Amino acid sequence: MTLELGKPNQDVFAKTLLELAQQDKDILVMTSDSRGSGKLVPFGEALPDQLIEVGIAEQNLIGISAGLASTGKKVFAVSPACFLTARALEQIKNDVAYSDNPVRIVGISAGVSYGALGSTHHSLHDFAALRAINNIDIIVPADNFETREAVKALICHPHPVYLRLGKKAMPLLHPPETRFEIGKAITVREGYDITFIAIGETVAPAAIAADLLQTQGISARVISMHTLRPFDTDALLDAARATHGIITVEEHSVHGGLGECCAAILMQNQLAVPFKIVGIPDEYTITGSQVEIFNHYGISAEGLAATARQLLQIEVRS
């Protein structure tokens, strides 16, 4: 019940972008003293003319990125998600989304990646904030494959987009023949009893939870909802109809993210199914590493398996 471990998605992002940028001088990376955490030091060394540094100034980072994008540059603005989507939110709203300047905003070390550095460095609000802003897509890759494919797809993406990445090495989730398309969820495990709809770095624990549940006679579907907007409504509705309950899993506040997005869609489609949102509760976040925080709040194979059994009202003797 272990998965082969890959690299941190941020490393794959930086490597893929370097490969693409070597063929296209219009690809530019913007950093706010963040090239180290963004794994972009090799990019800066290989293509110094294609990396623009602005120092620790996220508002400026986004505003300048928007100006560059308005001239046709393919700009990736890279900075910790916590600062980008809070301090620079007005620039994202106005200069990028409202003006339709197609900046690729890349929030790194997202969610609780920074662990014990605390809430200043956590981004548990970004889905909620960006979902309420018109004209910005939201992509959250679960593993190295999804990250690589997302970066490739974003080169020609004509509108603003937010790409959210974490810093921990991620298990490999997908067989080689998997197809990635923005806005199309990927089924990671087939199942008919219950469905985990997970996003980003919570897909791996959901997949392991499904494997655990299988040994207990429960068949769990796992969906990687890598695109929060545009949302794959069909994948959700199909899961709600084909299985007996939905558990959403996200490295985000339980308010305003994937879970409430799914709840709204289900209700407006008159689908009342057993339903549970797993995320970071509305409280002072516990201190710990990312994995400790995940475990504390039940975003773990054991925690999610227990939530599934609870929702299905099945007791399992250990």
Add this chain to the structure above:
Amino acid sequence: MDLTELQLKSIEYRKKTLEIIKHSGAGHTAGSLSCLDILNVLYNHVLRLSPETFNSPDRDRYIQSKGHSVEALYVVLADQGFFPSAELSTLNRYRSHFIGHPTRKVPGIEQNTGALGHGLSLAVGTAIAGKKDGRAYRVFTLLGDGELAEGSSWEASMTAAHYKLDNLVVIIDRNTLQITGRTEEVNGLEPLDDKFRAFGYAVRHVDGNDLSALQTVFDQLPFETGKPNLVLAHTVKGKGISFMEDVRAWHHKVPNDDEFALAMQELDQARARLLEGTTL
């Protein structure tokens, strides 16, 4: 265009600006009047830009950071032929593209602005792109003085100097008033030129309501190789209408019928004086 023609344009622009504000029942009256002469000189003398070249990658760019003075910009863009002047009668009306701050849905507008402290970063990004691509275009941005309390303007200024953006022209509409009162009483800005110099700009002072002086200063661009340009334009809020000049209350006050008639009368008299002076 000679000076008298420019002067006549400023009078016509003022009339039209007040007319559309009056008609729509809303607008930033005094700030539009303070920056109107700057816009006049930019669009009729400085900018390499027209409706025909607006999609050219080599065009000069103008980004209005003080977006609330959009009525003056709409009037000038209409005069430049970006759209029929008659469309301005829809200002602020249901479903109109002509809203209270610039949007790209209006032909001739480069960026959606209105939240203060955004234009300079946008202009810096556009100027960096010009340098990278070896294009000769220049990027102009107009900031209000009250807006300078926004820290983002200073972040962008640091970057402008760091990347030696001598293709960037920052114009400050220094009318010394903001909605609450004098800038120096709200949150003091002075010594403003020292601050800009310290941030790496080549600074020029100009009377921002003197068309001839504005022409002269813009003709000197770039002021210094390797430095971003800063034009500190000393203006009068409400310029051109005696009872609006330097009066805080006119920030976004709409003239009533009597005030509007009086303002038109003053502008007509100014026009008559100008034509009389020309013929003598």
